[in-house]
Amino acid sequence: MKILVTGGLGFIGSHTVVELQNKGFEVVIIDNLSNSSIDVLDGITAITGIKPHFEKLDLRDKADVIRFFEKHNDIIGVIHFAANKAVGESVQKPLMYYENNIGTLVYMLQEISKLEKQNFIFSSSCTVYGQADELPITENAPVKPAESPYGNTKQVGEEIIRDTCKVNESLKSIALRYFNPIGAHPSAEIGELPIGVPQNLVPYITQTAIGLREQLSVFGGDYPTPDGTCVRDYIHVVDLAKAHVLALQRLLDDKNNSNYEVFNLGTGKGSSVLEAIQSFDKVSGEKLNYQIVDRREGDVTAAYADTNKANDILGWKTELTLDDAMASAWKWEQKIRNK
Numbered sequence: 001m002k003i004l005v006t007g008g009l010g011f012i013g014s015h016t017v018v019e020l021q022n023k024g025f026e027v028v029i030i031d032n033l034s035n036s037s038i039d040v041l042d043g044i045t046a047i048t049g050i051k052p053h054f055e056k057l058d059l060r061d062k063a064d065v066i067r068f069f070e071k072h073n074d075i076i077g078v079i080h081f082a083a084n085k086a087v088g089e090s091v092q093k094p095l096m097y098y099e100n101n102i103g104t105l106v107y108m109l110q111e112i113s114k115l116e117k118q119n120f121i122f123s124s125s126c127t128v129y130g131q132a133d134e135l136p137i138t139e140n141a142p143v144k145p146a147e148s149p150y151g152n153t154k155q156v157g158e159e160i161i162r163d164t165c166k167v168n169e170s171l172k173s174i175a176l177r178y179f180n181p182i183g184a185h186p187s188a189e190i191g192e193l194p195i196g197v198p199q200n201l202v203p204y205i206t207q208t209a210i211g212l213r214e215q216l217s218v219f220g221g222d223y224p225t226p227d228g229t230c231v232r233d234y235i236h237v238v239d240l241a242k243a244h245v246l247a248l249q250r251l252l253d254d255k256n257n258s259n260y261e262v263f264n265l266g267t268g269k270g271s272s273v274l275e276a277i278q279s280f281d282k283v284s285g286e287k288l289n290y291q292i293v294d295r296r297e298g299d300v301t302a303a304y305a306d307t308n309k310a311n312d313i314l315g316w317k318t319e320l321t322l323d324d325a326m327a328s329a330w331k332w333e334q335k336i337r338n339k
């Protein structure tokens, strides 16, 4: 029952570790703490009552990765979150992104291929669809040329896994294409911990409301959407985490239809940036200071998931709402600032 979670102290990884432990899995976390804090381990322990095994390890160090898998050759599944994820930074530092997101994936697959049980879950993204021609977006929508090196690492990452699965039938893999993960654990023991200026909407909202940022800039108010702002599919991180456990279980139970599968993970509902702000104002009782400014390069107009495949095949359904996510994100922000 030993599962390796890389990047397990990060935002989505930590919530997934909680759900894995809740289901009785033994979890080993690898993280190099480049975008997370060791305190997350205490948060996970406070929620589940179990301290997961943690190895501070940089997956770019191949010798360390080899040593790790030799020591833990009884791992039965791997969920690979570890990656860099800032789109803007990836444009400035493409090689850093290719090394960390692609190089480490190759090392992982090389070592997993030596294990008896080779079950692999990969964090992909709806960025692979770009501006899809049809909404909601199904898994059959074409993959569009990537807008950034970060987006490209997800596309190439999927291709590397698919190619490897073709020649290694023992390897079973699922790529999960996340839409927009937000929120925090309802206990406020873990949540999103952006280092520096947040790149994503919700931490920017909560940091503005708490006084850390002066104003939120809403990029573009003239998109062809009902209120003119971009539309996204905001998914609560706890719902997202639960989908990982179901995907892993599907592989462990040999229920997969092929040894490489892809699923969208979203709510199926699009919300505009202004709707997200309204939701935050409602649940927090705050009045967010925001301003609509020019469009930002690279933003698609609207993206939301067709979730039928994940609903039907994984037996997964989101249970939490945008309001739940905003309330949990606000509770988390207040907790970390009070600390």
Ligand SMILES: NC(=O)c1ccc[n+]([C@@H]2O[C@H](COP(=O)([O-])OP(=O)(O)OC[C@H]3O[C@@H](n4cnc5c(N)ncnc54)[C@H](O)[C@@H]3O)[C@@H](O)[C@H]2O)c1
Pocket: 006, 007, 008, 009, 010, 011, 012, 013, 030, 031, 032, 033, 034, 035, 036, 057, 058, 059, 060, 080, 081, 082, 083, 084, 085, 100, 104, 123, 124, 125, 126, 178, 179, 180, 181, 200
């Ligand atoms: N958050 C999103 O909006 C989003 C959307 C789509 C896909 N994803 C993908 O999901 C995954 C997790 O995202 P997140 O939001 O939890 O990010 P995160 O930055 O919070 O977590 C990633 C973790 O990986 C660790 N890490 C990075 N490089 C490492 C390395 N070389 N060795 C060991 N550890 C390393 C970081 O320290 C961090 O704890 C990433 O692959 C990301 O690209 C995220």
